Amino acid sequence: MLKRTKGWLKLKKFWAIVIVGILITLFISRQGNNGWAKGVIQKGDIKEELTLSGVVEADEHIKLVFSTSGKIASVDVIEGQKVAKNQQLAKLDTTLLHADYERAVSDLRDAQSTVDRALDSVKNHDKDESFTQKETRTQAEVARDKAYRNLVKAQQNLAEAVLRSPFDGIVSQIVDIKPGINIIYTQSFIEVINPETIYFSVAADQTDVSKITLGQPADIVFDIDQDKSYSAEIIFVALTPKLDETSTVYKVKLKVAEVENLVSNIKVGMTGDANFTISEKANALFVEEKFVQQDKSGEYLLTGANKEKVNIETGIEGDGVVEVIGNVHEGQEIYDQP
Missing domain, CATH: 2.40.420 (conserved putative lor/sdh protein from methanococcus maripaludis s2 fold)
Structure with missing residues (x-):
């Protein structure tokens, strides 16, 4: 036991000498340069x-909703399907809407006949139309105008029962709703995006925005694939600050040159950095x-x-x-x- 203790003490003494030596060397080295x-x-x-951070967005990207509540009659597209502008995507049950429309047509015909009768009663009385005749004619004309507005509204309700794509694009998402299910008018139903309008959006503060111009090139590196960069150029610089920011920042849009390759790898909502060369x-x-x-x-x-x-x-x-x-x-x- 005594021999082991002496060996341990020798080992500690050895390391203490080494440490002191290192400290002395560092001290001398520092003193040689006087800390410079x-x-x-x-x-x-x-x-x-x-370098400005940003997110992928698209000019033509929309979450569609019906303008009125109702029962789903049909869903005419599937996710990933290409669609054309004004193509029908889905439709509400129009049974009640058609009934309202037919009723509006009948009401307008009835109101028009009343107007015709009132006008016939004052025929050739342009200069001596009595107050009672004028009142009767005016009431009939007002009723006809109301009936016409009701017909226009019924036509609009029928048209809005069909959900159409506002532009050429791809159906990116459909809410899991089947025909026969009731839907409310505030509920997003189908999402459509035009991949050709995808761009990278960054926010530049008032110092940085003065350093960049339209057409200026940049390299974009996305957070999910930092080993690859995409060539891009500035296509828009806002003249006014963004409304949804607490500080003064300006929206800047960059168009990626390899948009087809971009769409296959990068999706709307993904983040990354745009690197600009200001001077060299x-x-x-x-x-x-x-x-x-x-x-x-x-x-x-x-x-x-x-x-x-x-x-x-x-x-x-x-x-x-x-x-x-x-x-x-x-x-x-x-x-x-x-």
Whole structure:
């Protein structure tokens, strides 16, 4: 037992010496640079990028509802089916609606006959029509006008009992409702989308929106497939801020060049990032951002072993680096104050 204890103590002493040695080495190294971070001025291509997050949307995308409640008579399409503009998608039972329509037609004929009779009674009395005759004629004409409006309403109700596609597209979703089931007019029933109108929507704040323009290219990377990027370009920049946002942001729409490939992999509602190149420059001198110092006189670098102050101007800002312009050169040593 005593031998094992002595061995353990020797092992602890060994590791203590190692740790102390490491600490001394780090201390000496830090003292050698006095805590200054060292770097060099580099030369190469630099570009400033802007990344905006967004979501896939479509200009022609709608969730259809009936304008009136009723019983489903037929569902004439299936999910995934291509449909044409004005094609019938579904229909309500029109038994009662037809009865209302026929009643409105009869009421209008009856009201018109009353008007004809009233007009016949005042025929050739344009200048001496009595008050009673005028009252009778006016009442008949008012009744006829009401009957006509009721007929128009009955015709409209019949037309709205048929659900039609407002554009060419694909039926993307149908609520699980069968013929014979009652549906209320506020309930979404069939969803239709035109894949050719799919776009990527981003929101840019008032600083970022000033950096982008119509036709500007971008690369879009979707969250579900970050190994692939899609080429796109800006097709719309809003002139007014979005109404549903608490801050001042503007809607920007991007059209993807490979829209057919996009539709097969990406769906409405999916999210991603649009990357824009704001500016770029070849053979530029640049440094890490932390090496750029600033005082009342402007921006500067600390160069050489003597940490000489050299005034500069900064240009394009890249990913953690910034272009430097002035009396400096590639490979020049620079320092960051501790």
